[in-house]
Amino acid sequence: MSSTRTTPPSPAGTRRSVRRPGDRVFAGTAKGAGILILVILAGVAAFLVVEAVPALTAPAEDIPGESGLASYVAPLVFGTLLAAVIALLVATPLAVAIALFIGYYAPRRMAQGLGYLVDLLAAIPSIVYGFWGIFWLAPKLVPFYEWLERNLGFIPLFAGPASTTGRTMLTAGLVLAVMILPIVSAISREVFLQVPSLHREAALALGATRWEMIRMAVLPYGRSGVIGGAMLGLGRALGETMAVAIVLSVSGGITFNLISSGNPSTIAANIALEFPESSGIDINTLIASGLALFVITLAVNMLARAIVNRRADFSGAN
Amino acid sequence: MSQTSTAPAPTGSSAPTPRRGERARRVPNWAPWAAFAGAAVVVGALWPLLDLNIALFVLYTVVLGTLAVYLLTRSVEGSRQAIDRLVTCLVVSAFGLAMVPLVSLVWEVVSRGIGRLDGTFFNSSLVGIVGEGGGAYHAIMGTLIITALTTLISVPIGLMTAVFLVEYARGRLKRAITFLVDVMTGIPSIVAGLFAYALFAIFLGPGVRLGIMGAIALSVLMIPVVVRSAEEVLKLVPNELREASYALGVPKWRTIVKVVIPTAIAGLGTGVTLAIARVVGETAPLLITLGITTATNLNAFDGRMATLPVYAYYQLTQPGVPPQFATDRAWTAALVLIILVMGLNVVARLISRFFAPKSGR
Amino acid sequence: MAKRIDVSDLHIYYGNFLAVENVNVSIEPRSITALIGPSGCGKSTFLRSLNRMHEVIPGARVEGKVVMDGVDLYGSDVDPVDVRRQIGMVFQRPNPFPTMSIYENVAAGLRLNAKRMKKSDLDDLVERSLKGANLWTEVKDRLDRPGAGLSGGQQQRLCIARAIAVEPDVLLMDEPCSALDPISTLAIEDLMTELKERFTIVIVTHNMQQAARVSEQTGFFNLNGVGQPGRLIEFNPTEKIFSNPDQKATEDYISGRFG
Numbered sequence: 001m002s003s004t005r006t007t008p009p010s011p012a013g014t015r016r017s018v019r020r021p022g023d024r025v026f027a028g029t030a031k032g033a034g035i036l037i038l039v040i041l042a043g044v045a046a047f048l049v050v051e052a053v054p055a056l057t058a059p060a061e062d063i064p065g066e067s068g069l070a071s072y073v074a075p076l077v078f079g080t081l082l083a084a085v086i087a088l089l090v091a092t093p094l095a096v097a098i099a100l101f102i103g104y105y106a107p108r109r110m111a112q113g114l115g116y117l118v119d120l121l122a123a124i125p126s127i128v129y130g131f132w133g134i135f136w137l138a139p140k141l142v143p144f145y146e147w148l149e150r151n152l153g154f155i156p157l158f159a160g161p162a163s164t165t166g167r168t169m170l171t172a173g174l175v176l177a178v179m180i181l182p183i184v185s186a187i188s189r190e191v192f193l194q195v196p197s198l199h200r201e202a203a204l205a206l207g208a209t210r211w212e213m214i215r216m217a218v219l220p221y222g223r224s225g226v227i228g229g230a231m232l233g234l235g236r237a238l239g240e241t242m243a244v245a246i247v248l249s250v251s252g253g254i255t256f257n258l259i260s261s262g263n264p265s266t267i268a269a270n271i272a273l274e275f276p277e278s279s280g281i282d283i284n285t286l287i288a289s290g291l292a293l294f295v296i297t298l299a300v301n302m303l304a305r306a307i308v309n310r311r312a313d314f315s316g317a318n
Numbered sequence: 319m320s321q322t323s324t325a326p327a328p329t330g331s332s333a334p335t336p337r338r339g340e341r342a343r344r345v346p347n348w349a350p351w352a353a354f355a356g357a358a359v360v361v362g363a364l365w366p367l368l369d370l371n372i373a374l375f376v377l378y379t380v381v382l383g384t385l386a387v388y389l390l391t392r393s394v395e396g397s398r399q400a401i402d403r404l405v406t407c408l409v410v411s412a413f414g415l416a417m418v419p420l421v422s423l424v425w426e427v428v429s430r431g432i433g434r435l436d437g438t439f440f441n442s443s444l445v446g447i448v449g450e451g452g453g454a455y456h457a458i459m460g461t462l463i464i465t466a467l468t469t470l471i472s473v474p475i476g477l478m479t480a481v482f483l484v485e486y487a488r489g490r491l492k493r494a495i496t497f498l499v500d501v502m503t504g505i506p507s508i509v510a511g512l513f514a515y516a517l518f519a520i521f522l523g524p525g526v527r528l529g530i531m532g533a534i535a536l537s538v539l540m541i542p543v544v545v546r547s548a549e550e551v552l553k554l555v556p557n558e559l560r561e562a563s564y565a566l567g568v569p570k571w572r573t574i575v576k577v578v579i580p581t582a583i584a585g586l587g588t589g590v591t592l593a594i595a596r597v598v599g600e601t602a603p604l605l606i607t608l609g610i611t612t613a614t615n616l617n618a619f620d621g622r623m624a625t626l627p628v629y630a631y632y633q634l635t636q637p638g639v640p641p642q643f644a645t646d647r648a649w650t651a652a653l654v655l656i657i658l659v660m661g662l663n664v665v666a667r668l669i670s671r672f673f674a675p676k677s678g679r
Numbered sequence: 680m681a682k683r684i685d686v687s688d689l690h691i692y693y694g695n696f697l698a699v700e701n702v703n704v705s706i707e708p709r710s711i712t713a714l715i716g717p718s719g720c721g722k723s724t725f726l727r728s729l730n731r732m733h734e735v736i737p738g739a740r741v742e743g744k745v746v747m748d749g750v751d752l753y754g755s756d757v758d759p760v761d762v763r764r765q766i767g768m769v770f771q772r773p774n775p776f777p778t779m780s781i782y783e784n785v786a787a788g789l790r791l792n793a794k795r796m797k798k799s800d801l802d803d804l805v806e807r808s809l810k811g812a813n814l815w816t817e818v819k820d821r822l823d824r825p826g827a828g829l830s831g832g833q834q835q836r837l838c839i840a841r842a843i844a845v846e847p848d849v850l851l852m853d854e855p856c857s858a859l860d861p862i863s864t865l866a867i868e869d870l871m872t873e874l875k876e877r878f879t880i881v882i883v884t885h886n887m888q889q890a891a892r893v894s895e896q897t898g899f900f901n902l903n904g905v906g907q908p909g910r911l912i913e914f915n916p917t918e919k920i921f922s923n924p925d926q927k928a929t930e931d932y933i934s935g936r937f938g
Binding site: 572 | 730732735737760761762763764765767768770772774775776777778787788790791792793838841842845
């Protein structure tokens with residue numbers, strides 16, 4: 001008989017108890033599934049690296065453009081960041097306003113339904129956004145771009161010449177903004193809902209107007225959550241492929257001109273456009289650019305999660 | 319829309335008024351409405367002068383109306399109330415603005431896609447089609463097969479991972495997996511496609527295109543969604559039920575399989591359906607792993623397959639001459655895709671409503 | 680097949696926190712043993728350690744011996760699942776399985792363990808268990824209805840029926856009446872006096888009248904202060920506890936001077 005009085009009480013201290021075979025198998029399977037997640041993620045990185053290596057070691061003239069991998073990828077990285085930043089700048093304030101509307105302005109009974117409408121934007125496939133962007137949004141923006149060129153042409157961003165099709169970097173950014181709107185607004189909504197009602201009521205009891213209450217109690221409390229949500233949106237925008245591939249008219253390198261028809265492509269869109277017709281070292285090059293995208297989005301997402309999770313620790317929701 | 323909220327709620331703004339005792343005057347409830355109506359009339363009158371279109375008309379009306387409300391409130395109630403009104407107008411406009419893409423997109427897809435939503439579209443492929451006619455039978459079947467395969471791969475892995483996280487895992491491993499699942503939700507879909515390609519290219523040589531590759535790529539995207547939703551739902555199962563089962567001498571694994579999962583089944587069904595909706599419209603990973611065909615291929619382990627999103631993409635971007643027929647097919651494919659996604663969303667809501675555990679209370 | 684339980688030198692921990700200290704007690708078969716004491720004194724923790732439900736909580740563990748039938752329940756070769764089949768438990772809040780009918784709830788102990796049984800035998804067992812829990816006449820016409828649709832008192836008796844359907848030797852009850860109205864409570868108390876013919880019953884209760892009404896033996900748990908471990912202060916026949924306890928603390932508690 002194993003009386004624990006004789007065994008020294010270790011800090012963990014638990015007796016190894018009998019486990020049935022069924023339990024052991026089931027627990028093992030569950031653990032295996034969990035570990036498989038780690039393996040998949042590691043596999044994504046590993047296989048991309050393996051397939052990217054030929055491009056990394058190839059002589060510069062073998063890479064498309066014939067001036068090396070770095071100068072092939074650089075404009076793509078630039079285009080990716082530019083489109084995503086435009087999307088972020090447009091979407092974040094809008095998403096916060098929408099979250100406030102649903103949380104604090106819309107009539108109670110309608111709020112849930114309205115929230116569902118915004119979520120519908122997230123359900124629409126990205127290819128359909130591409131269709132909408134090129135056929136509906138882009139032509140509608142042409143007069144606006146012409147106006148920008150006429151009146152604000154002295155700003156390099158709007159130097160023109162304005163695209164006659166509307167398939168510009170700004171259009172792509174706006175389509176991306178619509179696409180990331182639901183996730184940013186959903187996370188903002190979530191944090192705003194967690195603002196303790198005591199804080200809000202205290203503000204109102206002091207005679208604050210609704211906006212003053214929001215400025216005093218809601219926004220400071222939700223700030224880091226909104227930042228995290230925006231970062232997640234940024235991650236989405238960076239990796240978004242089809243909408244950009246369809247909407248953006250690609251020709252040219254790095255430029256800040258947002259309304260002309262000569263734009264750098266984005267990494268993801270470039271892969272989608274080039275991959276089906278590529279072979280040999282070109283494919284390795286595309287995979288290398290994909291690896292760069294993977295690293296960028298991974299960094300952004302990890303940062304975003306760290307921000308969101310740190311906030312969750314403070315809110316006491318767990 | 320909900321301009322009612324623009325009007326001051328009696329409780330909202332009356333509180334400070336009597337206390338201050340200096341501002342007895344208030345803007346009547348109908349005034350903001352009147353301001354916007356007036357703005358509409360003014361802008362409407364200027365329509366011929368400014369060469370307006372409907373979008374600009376709405377824009378000018380909203381700007382002018384907001385300005386009028388602000389100035390009116392400022393002169394009558396003071397700047398604090400005026401700023402409050404101003405923000406209300408802005409917030410409502412923001413929501414209205416967000417509805418513009420949704421409405422225009424649905425309208426655009428439906429009006430352009432409805433024309434070819436006919437029998438031919440659903441029961442013929444593109445073999446031998448140059449101009450008119452043809453359909454997406456092969457692409458629809460491809461999408462169904464790939465989605466089914468993806469679900470078959472993702473649901474067991476995702477569900478078991480969720481079970482592990484909720485019922486077994488503890489400490490550092492749990493934190494690591496939770497974090498990486500979060501990170502995995504952020505993998506760009508094109509990267510998932512490249513991963514599947516790289517995986518198969520290493521073993522089968524470059525240029526390989528298979529249905530199963532697409533399913534694996536989509537699984538990378540779907541698994542984290544399934545884990546997340548299943549985890550949330552399993553956490554909702556009360557501990558009392560687990561304890562009741564243990565106390566009957568039921569081993570832990572049987573408790574999970576026969577008590578915990580059945581109790582959570584409605585939520586799990588909803589989560590899986592939404593996860594399917596999420597991947598069914600994915601284009602980029604399928605574009606580089608499956609390619610496209612004109613003929614029907616139902617074997618996911620043999621060569622290229624057509625899928626609905628990729629079909630739509632190629633019909634739009636490489637329409638042939640004259641382009642009209644292919645473009646029409648592309649829009650119809652987009653319409654079918656939207657119907658599919660929305661349908662799955664509705665099904666998910668229905669599951670959660672009708673299959674929730676029956677409670678007599 | 681009621682059995683006797685001997686507890687010796689039992690220490691119960693949550694992680695590194697000692698919750699209950701050094702319990703030595705013998706629980707008699709075919710009788711009702713009541714455990715009383717103020718909140719947080721460890722009586723429920725002690726009860727849960729008797730059928731190894733305590734260790735379900737992460738980090739929870741015990742030291743010492745709980746011997747039934749000459750076997751240490753915490754022996755290294757003892758499967759906790761087997762222990763729980765011999766020692767059933769009824770919880771504070773009624774917890775019928777929401778996905779199962781009344782019939783399935785009673786049969787759950789067998790069904791969940793995939794015991795094969797003839798339909799007629801299973802019917803008999805369900806009827807016998809429901810009769811044993813004094814619930815048969817109330818539910819015999821609606822056995823296929825969800826168990827969650829019953830009233831609180833009926834649900835608790837359903838849980839008792841579910842517990843006795845697996846034919847344990849001992850029945851542990853953790854404040855089984857605290858969520859019930861007085862009439863349902865009376866029904867459960869009557870039921871307990873019937874059940875003690877067949878089972879060893881241990882009940883944790885906050886209600887001293889209840890302990891006085893139903894039990895033969897009573898144990899009084901107490902703790903010196905927050906953060907201190909709970910201890911078994913006194914264990915004696917119920918009559919003695921309520922009329923002439925050995926310990927001053929027991930008398931103070933019984934007479935309502937604290938707790």
